[in-house]
Amino acid sequence: MKNSSIPEQSGVLYIVATPIGNLEDITQRALNIFQQVDLIAAEDTRHSGLLLSHYGIKKPFFALHDHNEQQKAAVLVEKLQQGQNIALVSDAGTPLISDPGFHLVRHCRQAGIKIVPIPGACAAITALCSSGIASDRFCFEGFLPAKTKARCDKLAALLDEPRTLIFYESTHRILDTLADMQQVFGGERYIVMAREITKTWETIYGASLNELIAWLAEDSNRIKGEIVLVVEGKTAESSDDEISPQALKLFTLLAQELPLKKAAAIVAECFEYKKNTLYQYGLAHFKN
Known part of the structure; x- marks a missing residue:
C-alpha cells in the first residue's frame, strides 16, 4: 500500500560517490544521474564544478557544507517534496564518510523522500x-x-x-x-x-x-x-605483558601522585618491565 504522506510528485535524493583523485574513477551511472537531476548539492560548488565541467555537464549547484547543513537541509527537503531530483556529492569519495550529508539524509528519511545511493570511490x-x-x-x-x-x-x-x-x-x-x-x-x-x-x-x-x-x-x-x-589491531602477540599484582599496586599508587610517564619509569625499573608497556597500560586504565 502506498504511503499517502508522500506527495505523488516527490523527487529523489541521489547520494553520489565521486573520484578521490583520478577523474576516470567516476562511474557511468554517476554521470547519468548528474545529467538527469535538477540540482546538485555540493560541499564545495567550485570543486564539484570542475568535475562536471570535465565531463561537459552543466547543472545548478546548491552549497551544502558542515557550517550550513543543519539549516539548509529543510530547504532541500522542500525542493524534493516539490518534485525536484537532487544529487548529493562531497568534495571527493562517498558522501557522509567524514563529509557532510548526514543531516540531509536523516531529514529525507523522516519526510519519506526516496534515497538512492550511487556507489563508487571511498578512500x-x-x-x-x-x-x-x-x-x-x-x-x-x-x-x-x-x-x-x-x-x-x-x-x-x-x-x-x-x-x-x-x-x-x-x-x-x-x-x-x-x-x-x-x-x-x-x-x-x-x-x-x-x-x-x-x-x-x-x-x-x-x-x-x-x-x-x-x-x-x-x-x-x-x-x-x-x-x-x-x-593493525591489537593481536595476542602484541598484547601487554602480564603485570604482577605487586607492580600494578605500586603503579596505581604512584600514578595518583606523579605524571604517568614518571610512575611508569619507576615501576619499570623496580620490576624490570618495559616502560612503554606500563605507560600504555596506564593510558588505557587510569583516569587522568
Missing part, C-alpha cells in the same frame, strides 16, 4: 584493500581530535581494539598523530600510510610506527597530500 576502503592488513573486521574512526590530549585519550580508548583501525589525517597533523600513536600503541605496531590515493604521487607504505616515522623524516614530501592510516 578508507581503497586504502584498506591495498594495506595487507586484516580486512574482515575493521573500525573507521575518521579524523582524530586536533588537540594532543584529546587525541591521546581517543587512541588510548582504542588501544585494545582487535579490529583493524582506519583514520584520515591531514598533512599538517600527520607527524603529531604518528608520534601519539607511537606513544600509545607502541613503536612496533604495524601501520600502512596511504597518501594521494589514485593521484600522480600515490604512495602506500607499510612498516612499524618506529620505522614509518623514521622514513617520513627522510623526505618532507612524503607527508604531503590526502592521507589514510590503516593500523
Whole structure:
C-alpha cells in the first residue's frame, strides 16, 4: 500500500560517490544521474564544478557544507517534496564518510523522500584493500581530535581494539598523530600510510610506527597530500605483558601522585618491565 504522506510528485535524493583523485574513477551511472537531476548539492560548488565541467555537464549547484547543513537541509527537503531530483556529492569519495550529508539524509528519511545511493570511490576502503592488513573486521574512526590530549585519550580508548583501525589525517597533523600513536600503541605496531590515493604521487607504505616515522623524516614530501592510516589491531602477540599484582599496586599508587610517564619509569625499573608497556597500560586504565 502506498504511503499517502508522500506527495505523488516527490523527487529523489541521489547520494553520489565521486573520484578521490583520478577523474576516470567516476562511474557511468554517476554521470547519468548528474545529467538527469535538477540540482546538485555540493560541499564545495567550485570543486564539484570542475568535475562536471570535465565531463561537459552543466547543472545548478546548491552549497551544502558542515557550517550550513543543519539549516539548509529543510530547504532541500522542500525542493524534493516539490518534485525536484537532487544529487548529493562531497568534495571527493562517498558522501557522509567524514563529509557532510548526514543531516540531509536523516531529514529525507523522516519526510519519506526516496534515497538512492550511487556507489563508487571511498578512500578508507581503497586504502584498506591495498594495506595487507586484516580486512574482515575493521573500525573507521575518521579524523582524530586536533588537540594532543584529546587525541591521546581517543587512541588510548582504542588501544585494545582487535579490529583493524582506519583514520584520515591531514598533512599538517600527520607527524603529531604518528608520534601519539607511537606513544600509545607502541613503536612496533604495524601501520600502512596511504597518501594521494589514485593521484600522480600515490604512495602506500607499510612498516612499524618506529620505522614509518623514521622514513617520513627522510623526505618532507612524503607527508604531503590526502592521507589514510590503516593500523593493525591489537593481536595476542602484541598484547601487554602480564603485570604482577605487586607492580600494578605500586603503579596505581604512584600514578595518583606523579605524571604517568614518571610512575611508569619507576615501576619499570623496580620490576624490570618495559616502560612503554606500563605507560600504555596506564593510558588505557587510569583516569587522568
